[in-house]
Amino acid sequence: MDAIETLEKDHHRIRSLFSELEETTEPQKLQDCFDKLSNILIIHAEAEEQVLYPEASNCQDTGEVIAKGYEDHDKGDQMVLEIKSLNPRESQFKQKVKELQSFMLNHLDEEENDLFPKVRQGMDDRKLEKLATEIKHTKAEVASEVVD
Numbered sequence: 001m002d003a004i005e006t007l008e009k010d011h012h013r014i015r016s017l018f019s020e021l022e023e024t025t026e027p028q029k030l031q032d033c034f035d036k037l038s039n040i041l042i043i044h045a046e047a048e049e050q051v052l053y054p055e056a057s058n059c060q061d062t063g064e065v066i067a068k069g070y071e072d073h074d075k076g077d078q079m080v081l082e083i084k085s086l087n088p089r090e091s092q093f094k095q096k097v098k099e100l101q102s103f104m105l106n107h108l109d110e111e112e113n114d115l116f117p118k119v120r121q122g123m124d125d126r127k128l129e130k131l132a133t134e135i136k137h138t139k140a141e142v143a144s145e146v147v148d
Contacts, residue, residue, distance in 0.1 A: 003131035059122030
């Protein structure tokens with residue numbers, strides 16, 4: 001599995017958790033599912049920022065989409081923090097999750113439709129496989145920090 005496939009797998013998991021959140025009404029399930037989602041978002045964003053984005057900046061026409069990626073991650077982090085301060089029993093919780101979902105799904109689509117094709121075109125298979133290994137290591141490191 002190369003770097004793009006690894007990140008797309010995360011994207012699929014993120015979309016799946018958003019769907020689960022949409023379908024859930026029980027407060028404890030909402031909280032548990034949101035906790036999982038927020039951890040994955042943090043881990044995924046760190047892997048992109050530490051591994052993919054610096055390397056992708058060497059590919060043609062990626063500067064703008066990478067800059068926007070950093071901005072989107074920052075905004076997503078702020079949205080997650082806001083939701084974490086809410087009780088899942090509050091109506092605002094689901095509303096804010098819906099806003100996060102809309103924002104993040106747009107971000108994922110932009111990466112998949114704009115950044116990832118440019119990266120795939122600008123890097124050979126060996127480089128993408130090497131980056132996948134680095135992404136896995138970074139995710140493991142960040143995950144241990146998030147869990148602690």
